[in-house]
Amino acid sequence: MSELVVETHALTKRYGSLAAVDGLEMRVERGSIYGFIGRNGAGKTTTLRMLAGLSKATSGSARVLGVDAGRDQIAILERTGFVIDTMLLPWMTGKDLVRFNSGFFPRWDHGLVRRYAEALEIPMDRKFKKLSQGNKTKLCLLLALAQNPELLVLDEPTAGLDPVVTDQLLRVLVEDFANDGRTILMSSHHLSEVERVADWVGIVDKGKLLLEARLDDIRSHYRRIRVVGERLPLASPEMLAASSAEGVTEYVVSAGAEAFAASLSRQGGTVLEVLPLNLSEIFLVLVGKENHVPVEVLA
Amino acid sequence: MYLWKYWRESRIAFLAGLLLVGIFLSFTVHGHVSVSGPGGASDLRHPGAGGEVGQATTLLLLFFYLQIAPLGFFAWLVGSFGVGRDLGEGAGSFLFTRPRKRAVFVWSDWGVGMAEVMLICIFANFSIWMMIHRILLSMGDPLGGRVVFGDNAVPLSAAMSMSTAGGILIAGLIFSVTYASTVVVRHARGVILSIGLFVGYLVTGAIAHHFWEAVSFPSLTLHAFTPYGPNTGAGWEIAARVLLLLIFPLLAQLSLERAEL
Amino acid sequence: MIVRVHPASGVPIYLQIESQVKHAIAAGALKQDDALPPVRKLAAEIRVNPNTVARAYQNLERDGVIRTVQGGGCYVNGQSSGLLKSEKLRRLQPLALQLAVEARQMLLTEEDTLKLLKESFIELKEEPAGKSGEESGERA
Numbered sequence: 001m002s003e004l005v006v007e008t009h010a011l012t013k014r015y016g017s018l019a020a021v022d023g024l025e026m027r028v029e030r031g032s033i034y035g036f037i038g039r040n041g042a043g044k045t046t047t048l049r050m051l052a053g054l055s056k057a058t059s060g061s062a063r064v065l066g067v068d069a070g071r072d073q074i075a076i077l078e079r080t081g082f083v084i085d086t087m088l089l090p091w092m093t094g095k096d097l098v099r100f101n102s103g104f105f106p107r108w109d110h111g112l113v114r115r116y117a118e119a120l121e122i123p124m125d126r127k128f129k130k131l132s133q134g135n136k137t138k139l140c141l142l143l144a145l146a147q148n149p150e151l152l153v154l155d156e157p158t159a160g161l162d163p164v165v166t167d168q169l170l171r172v173l174v175e176d177f178a179n180d181g182r183t184i185l186m187s188s189h190h191l192s193e194v195e196r197v198a199d200w201v202g203i204v205d206k207g208k209l210l211l212e213a214r215l216d217d218i219r220s221h222y223r224r225i226r227v228v229g230e231r232l233p234l235a236s237p238e239m240l241a242a243s244s245a246e247g248v249t250e251y252v253v254s255a256g257a258e259a260f261a262a263s264l265s266r267q268g269g270t271v272l273e274v275l276p277l278n279l280s281e282i283f284l285v286l287v288g289k290e291n292h293v294p295v296e297v298l299a
Numbered sequence: 300m301y302l303w304k305y306w307r308e309s310r311i312a313f314l315a316g317l318l319l320v321g322i323f324l325s326f327t328v329h330g331h332v333s334v335s336g337p338g339g340a341s342d343l344r345h346p347g348a349g350g351e352v353g354q355a356t357t358l359l360l361l362f363f364y365l366q367i368a369p370l371g372f373f374a375w376l377v378g379s380f381g382v383g384r385d386l387g388e389g390a391g392s393f394l395f396t397r398p399r400k401r402a403v404f405v406w407s408d409w410g411v412g413m414a415e416v417m418l419i420c421i422f423a424n425f426s427i428w429m430m431i432h433r434i435l436l437s438m439g440d441p442l443g444g445r446v447v448f449g450d451n452a453v454p455l456s457a458a459m460s461m462s463t464a465g466g467i468l469i470a471g472l473i474f475s476v477t478y479a480s481t482v483v484v485r486h487a488r489g490v491i492l493s494i495g496l497f498v499g500y501l502v503t504g505a506i507a508h509h510f511w512e513a514v515s516f517p518s519l520t521l522h523a524f525t526p527y528g529p530n531t532g533a534g535w536e537i538a539a540r541v542l543l544l545l546i547f548p549l550l551a552q553l554s555l556e557r558a559e560l
Numbered sequence: 561m562i563v564r565v566h567p568a569s570g571v572p573i574y575l576q577i578e579s580q581v582k583h584a585i586a587a588g589a590l591k592q593d594d595a596l597p598p599v600r601k602l603a604a605e606i607r608v609n610p611n612t613v614a615r616a617y618q619n620l621e622r623d624g625v626i627r628t629v630q631g632g633g634c635y636v637n638g639q640s641s642g643l644l645k646s647e648k649l650r651r652l653q654p655l656a657l658q659l660a661v662e663a664r665q666m667l668l669t670e671e672d673t674l675k676l677l678k679e680s681f682i683e684l685k686e687e688p689a690g691k692s693g694e695e696s697g698e699r700a
Contacts, residue, residue, distance in 0.1 A: 033609050052396050054560040077398035084392040089385065091308070103300025104397045140393075167607065175604030178611075195567040197609045216612075219572040276570025 002029040005151050005183045006051065010060035013046050013207075020046040022207035023060065028185050028200070033178055035194030035215075036187040037279075038204035039287065044187035045084070047204070048155045051185075052082045065151060078105070080151045081144030086137045086159075094124030094139055098146070107148040116142045116176075120168055134165040141169065145177060152177060154186040158193055166190075170197060195279045203286055210286045215279070222277050223257030226250050229269030236260050241285045252277065252285050301404070305411040308380045313415050316373035320423045323369040324362075328430050331358050355431050355455075356446045362427045363462045363523060367469055370423060374416050374474035379490045381408030382555070383481025387488070391560045402552045409478055409548040416474045417467050424463040431455060453528040461529035465521035468540045472519065473497070475547035482551035485558070565606055573608055577616035582625060585636060587684050596626060596634040623651070 006028035013021040021043045028034045038044050049055040051064050053073035062069040064076045088097055094117070102108040117124055120138040128136065137157060144152060152173075158166045174197055178184060188194050194201060195215070203211045222240075227249050238255040249269075253260055261271045277285070331354075382404050385394055395401060432455060435444070445452035476496060481489035497519070504516030521540060522530055530536075565576045584590040596602070599617060603610040617634055620626045626634050663673040 031611070033611075049392070049560075052392070054392055054395055056559065074398045074400065077396055082392075082396040084396065085389060087389040088393050089304070089390050090388055096307075100300060100304060101397070104399065170607045171604055174607055174610060175600055178603075178609060179600060192568060196565075196573075196607055199609055199611050216572040216574065219570055278568040278570045280568065 002031065004028060004063075005030045006034075006062070006064050006185060008047070008060065008062040011047065011050065011057055011062050012059045013043075013050060013055065014058040019207050021050070021057075024204070024207065024209050025212075026202055026209060027212065028183060030183050031181045032199045033173075033184045033197050034186070034200045034202065035198035036185060036202050036204065037189060037191060037194055037283065038187070039189060042204045043207040044204060045155050046207075048082075048084060048153055048185075048187060051076075051153060052084055053077070054084065079149055080153060081147050081149035083137075083140045083144050083152075083154045083157060085155075086133070086140045088128050088136070088140060088143075090129035091127060093127050094122060094142075097128065097139065097143060098124070101143050101147070105147045109146055109148050112146040112148070112176075113142065116145055116172060119172055133160045134162065137161060138165065138169065141172070145172070150182055152182070152184045152186075154184065156187055156189070158188060158190055166193065173197065191279045191283060201279065203283060205287045211282070218279070218282060219276060221255045221257070222253070222282060224250060224252050224275045224277055224281070225257060225261050225264065226272040226275070227261075227264050227269040228272060229264070229267070231267075232264065232269055233267065248272065252282075301399070301407050302411050305381055305408050306415075308384075309377055309412065309415060312373070312376050312380070313419070316369075316376070316415075316419045317422065319369050319373060320419055320426075323365070324423060324426050324430070327362055327365055328358065328427075331361060353447050355434055356448060356458075358431060358434070359427070359446060359458055359462065360524065363465060364520075366420075366423055366462075366466050367520065370416075370420055370466055370470040371473045373419055374470040375477050375490060375493065377412050377415055378474045378477025378493065379481060379487045380412065381405075381478060381481065383478065383483075383485060383489050383551075384487040386482075386560070387486030391485075395560055401555045401558075405482065405548055405552045405555060409475070409551075412474055412478060413471060416470045420466040420470055421463060424459055424466055427462075428455065428459040431459075448524070448528040449526045451528050457529050458524075461521075461523045461533070464533075464537060465523040468537065468544070469520045472540070472544045475544040479547035479551040479554075483554045563602065563606055565608060567608075573612045574616040574619065577613060578619055578623075578625075581616070581620055585625065590636050592636055592638045594636045596636070598633070 004027050006026060008024050008026045011021055011024040011026070012019060024043070024047060026036075026047070036044055036047070046055065050057050051062055051069055053069055053076065056070055065079055067075045069076060089100070092100060098110075098113050102110070116122075120142065122135055122138050122142060123131070128139070131139065137160075141154075141157065144154075157169060161169070170193060173184060178197075186194075186198075198215055201211070201213065201215055201218070202209055228247060229249070232249055236251070236253060236256070238253045238260075240252045240254055242249065242251050244250070251260070257274055261274050265271055382391075382394065385391065394404065431446070432444075435442075435446075435455070442452045444455055446455050446458060447453075448458075473493070477490055477493035479489075480492040480496070481487055483489060484492055500516065500519070507514045507516065522533065522536060524530060563577055563580045565573050565580075567573060569576075581590070581596070590596075596617070597605070599610050599613045602608075603613045617626065617628075621628060621634075624637060627637050628634050659673065659677075663670075
């Protein structure tokens with residue numbers, strides 16, 4: 001098992017009786033791009049704020065780069081670039097911010113600043129408050145990248161950005177950062193970007209991690225099986241969901257699709273198709289927006 | 300790098316403060332001199348004094364108490380800068396994901412702000428010192444660089460040092476309370492809380508004293524002068540007041556360390 | 561060489577890259593000893609995780625389709641790559657089975673299916689070099 005740059009154990013954050021994060025068990029491997037996805041309010045930002053030391057866990061633990069978050073936070077902050085809010089000091093220009101930020105990081109690379117400022121076309125002489133949202137985000141990312149961190153933690157980096165800027169960002173992340181054991185943990189609810197670049201995804205809903213898997217495993221093994229027939233089986237071990245509508249029953253399984261389809265055939269069902277699922281579809285299945293008939297009713 | 304930030308934020312206020320103090324000084328001196336007339340007889344003479352030299356003392360005392368206004372205002376203004384303001388502007392998650400303890404941010408802000416306050420106070424007091432010195436010289440300096448307090452002739456330098464200490468302490472207190480208020484409130488509008496605290500203290504003190512004459516709240520300003528000269532027993536009071544003004548950034552630090560951002 | 565991937569198709573991206581490279585070679589768009597772009601460059605161009613591209617390249621090398629050279633570059637191998645014919649047939653067998661299964665499901669005859677296969681070979685020969693990359697992307 002590859003080294004973990006982020007691991008959480010039963011991480012919980014309560015606000016009164018509401019658990020924004022509820023027993024989260026997250027594992028991020030070194031060198032990967034981890035897409036942390038969920039709806040608004042699912043607990044993504046709260047989790048990342050705990051990793052950043054901005055917020056304290058109610059219970060459970062989180063380790064970043066081998067260090068307990070909250071105990072030696074400075075050690076984490078020296079080696080990790082956090083972009084939590086895209087808000088910097090409003091009166092400073094890009095140049096001011098570079099000067100300001102570089103003082104905190106001995107491994108700061110001024111060459112990288114020049115390169116990213118050009119690649120991302122960021123106006124470095126304008127005050128931060130006068131920048132467009134796209135430029136603000138890009139500048140925040142520039143500051144994090146030039147810090148030369150081992151780990152980049154980004155909270156919804158593409159929120160509010162147009163497709164051109166999103167593309168620029170992804171290109172920079174993929175071309176410059178993702179390599180040589182450096183890791184990206186990014187939260188998003190834009191599944192298409194995650195689907196492009198992530199090797200791992202963690203799907204979170206109501207503070208709980210519903211699924212954490214390699215994206216390629218999901219693509220290779222998760223299947224939707226559409227069957228017509230009566231008295232079809234109620235469950236299979238790897239079944240994630242089952243639903244029935246207009247005479248067609250659909251199963252979503254996480255493995256063994258071929259075998260399951262074959263067994264359905266043997267039981268008299270007609271298998272219409274066995275389809276792969278993309279991230280958006282898995283997400284909807286798990287987070288429950290697709291219609292579900294309770295399993296007991298299927299027979 | 301971080302200290303530079305505070306300076307950059309506050310430098311306009313600092314320059315405005317210098318200007319403000321300059322204006323204040325010229326009004327004070329000008330006003331006093333025109334009221335009492337240069338070198339002439341006046342009701343402001345101290346009995347038993349060397350006549351005109353008594354005016355210098357009056358000017359000094361007048362200045363000492365009046366300086367609280369511009370210096371205090373400046374201190375209040377400068378207290379609005381720093382992490383409290385940054386938090387209010389939403390830059391907290393950036394600042395506190397830099398690898399520094401939160402305490403470092405607080406004390407760096409406070410240190411630069413306090414330095415600015417001290418510089419302004421020293422500037423003001425030094426200017427008055429020079430002006431009084433010139434007035435003495437223009438009168439022939441009969442007491443050899445001394446000014447009159449009651450029956451005593453006290454060196455101008457001692458008196459001005461005490462005045463400077465007093466100025467720094469009250470302005471420093473106003474600054475510390477204001478800065479801490481912005482941090483605790485996590486917004487620049489903590490400055491309003493600070494006004495509230497001072498006014499509240501003074502009003503409560505006045506009310507308490509009105510009903511129970513024996514009760515009187517400690518003064519906010521240093522007991523710098525007695526009728527006989529600078530208060531030589533002020534050492535303990537100065538130390539206590541220094542500790543007092545250190546309590547506020549400490550409170551700010553504790554508040555910030557416990558904060559959920 | 562432009563590879564176009566469809567992240568939302570449900571097919572692992574590394575497989576898409578592999579199949580497009582193979583298609584390009586089969587159609588003559590990539591010739592023996594042509595260089596493939598370095599992992600990071602390709603990843604940046606198509607905005608995909610470098611690990612994914614690396615995996616595709618590794619698999620292609622394992623299958624004898626490309627080779628890596630000491631300096632780090634990747635080059636296309638000759639069409640007959642050192643594998644035994646029996647091994648090559650073994651690798652193609654699942655695809656053949658899949659084609660047979662689907663054809664049977666749709667009640668197509670063996671003759672129809674073989675005709676389809678023949679036409680595909682003809683199409684490959686007729687694809688002008690340079691266009692095949694994009695077309696294969698469409699079909700992938």
